[in-house]
Amino acid sequence: MGQDSIVIVGGGLAAATTVNELREQGHTGTISLIGQEQELPYERPPLSKGYLQGNDKLEDFTVNPASWYQEHNVQLHLGVRAEKIDRENQQVSLSDGSTVDYDQLVLATGARPNLGGKQPFEGHDLPGVHLLRTVEQARALRETLSEDTQLAVIGSGWIGMEVAASARSRGARVTVYSPDEVPLAKVFGDRFGHHLLELHQRNGVDVRTSTRVDSIQETDGHLEVVSSAGTSRADVVLLAIGAVPNIELAHEAGLKTERGVIVDASLRSSDPKILAIGDIAEAFNTSLRRQLRVEHWDNAIRQGKLAAATLLGQDQNYDWAPYFFTDQFDLGMEYVGYSAPEDISVVRGDTETGEFIVFWLSEGKVTAAMNVNIWDVNDTLRGVLGKSIDQERLTDQSVDLAEL
Template sequence: MSSTYVIIGAGLAGAKAAEALRDKGFDGRVVLLGDEHHRPYERPPLSKGILTGKAERESAFVHPESWYSDHDVDLRLGTRVTAVDRTAREVVLADGSRVGYAKLLLATGAEPRVLPGAENTVRLRRFGDTERLRQVLETGSKLAVVGAGWIGLEVASAARQAGLDVVVLEALELPLLPALGREAARVFADLHREHGVDLRLGVRVAEAGPDHVRLGDGERIDADAVLVGIGAVPNTALAEGAGLTVENGIQVDAHLHTSDPDIFAAGDVANAYHPSLGRHLRVEHWASALKQPAVAAAGMLGLEAVYDELPYFYTDQYDLGMEYTGLSDGYDRVVFRGDVEAREFIAFWLKDGKVVAGMNVNVWDVTDPIKDLIRSASTVDSARLADPSVPLTEVGAG
């Protein structure tokens, strides 16, 4: 049997999987296949530091260029995989060649959702997208953003700080509504309006082109560029073609095994069973791509490992920095601790008296106690939870 371990997808998840295999002592062949021409890089800087010019592009790369040869990783860039042949245990490349595998990891990520008829607008996923947007920020005067999700709001923030007029168009009644709910979503609506964003909520986009957006009521909005940020779609075509179980991503267990015991999935594409939450969960955020690969690598080596990290993500917009931990869907109450008006607070989402998620805004070094509160699954005293004088480690019932 081949001692080759193949990783499809040369992004953060793929690079960290190759690193984990070597760190765990695998001395066989590692082949890392990516369709981009850049070595693996992290994507959050694309809408943060690199876009604003506060960080150099080099800072986004996962490893130095020499790391791959130094660790005997066969990194093949500009290489597209067209199929996975499970019977032959081979992956098929666009040029017709094949690479055999003993174990296979699918780290194929996700692609921005396309607004029908808006193929020539900007979508932010790759280095080239950021370079295009930076040019707009440096030379343009107006940016239109379709979608008030994390990407859209981060780009809006960067554009306003660069001096552009910005209009953000969102179909829902508040930005980030599915992620945060009404109580906390209002914080971000107020934030952007205070910084001069023309935030239009509850609107329908009928047409979008490279330099304009037309609304459902016929109004045309002209701009130097149009960014569409309406979510992402997991890249499951290879998994589907191979007959793996696919449902909102590639379905995997807590060990990141797919329905084929020799194939694993990690990162944005993986819909993983979370043992603490008791459900499958696909999280399109940096933390999953960073931490899931070590679990997948362990499984590929026959070691026992479980992925049970709580969902985590962060954002920087204007002078607001935020970390979010947990999962707020199904909550029945939000408790705030601190000064919401000054945007220095922690928000807690509760369900049946238990903390299920927490968001710290311009308050730092509290992620671990927030995680502990969620994992404890214990009923909390809301008054103590809201009282900044009570340490989070001492919040309890009664």
């Protein structure tokens, strides 16, 4: 196995982490990385935060410099798309007409912005309407943001809300269109949803809740957002209505796919020579005892490492709780666990102060926890997951977190 020729399709964080880990663990066989973007693999969270604000540079969040790949003898095929997998001959066809042979193949093709399903959102392709997934798209959006800009953000998920905050920091006037009564409340509960909503309102974002956008129109050289609340003018629009996993390559190769590529706890697909990781993987989580697909930075890193372990014949499993983070204005938070909308939530601390912890519980057991503007506690919170702890103890600040 140490000599296997390994091909990794996808030039994102999950792919780059697998490469790093393989070489770190002494894999000596050929490694080829195929990525359709021109850039070296980079992390995406800064695209809606520091990079959009103009504070971070691409090299700050590029996983490895070009020299690293050379020194570690990794064959990079950038700006090239993997178009077909021939499973019988263990070969991948690329958009430049070449082919690459593999002993083992890792798919890490990530996700793309949702354009609205089978019937794309009317006006998504107009000039001035932006999507956000790549550094190129972030650069194009950043160039439009100034004090003279009226930005309309369609969608109030994490990316929409983060972009709203970053655009305000560049002085733009921002309207967010949210189909929900309270953004993100379906997942995080009303209390945290309101907290976030008020944070945005305090910072001058016009959040139009319970508002459905029907289309984007171009009239007399400017854009108009047509919604259930009427028609409003915008200079720039960001369509941020979720992401779609890039599973077509796997599906067309006959691998089992549902909402993602179905993989087992060691990340092997229905073809044991092919693994899938990161945003596309619908993997069996041994702690939660269910298939799970998550679109988080931490997952791309952890699954990248696990894939390397599997490729090298080690017996490891996908057994950790999901984790993610966000930064908006002066709010930073980390969430760990997996809660269902019907779980009850309790708050430790005072939301008014902006520093608090939320726990979610189901049948008395902690399913998830979120620290807001309180740092270096997330590992402790991870340790609380799955435990039966009295709600009063959870919320009693005189009880040390570590004691829980």
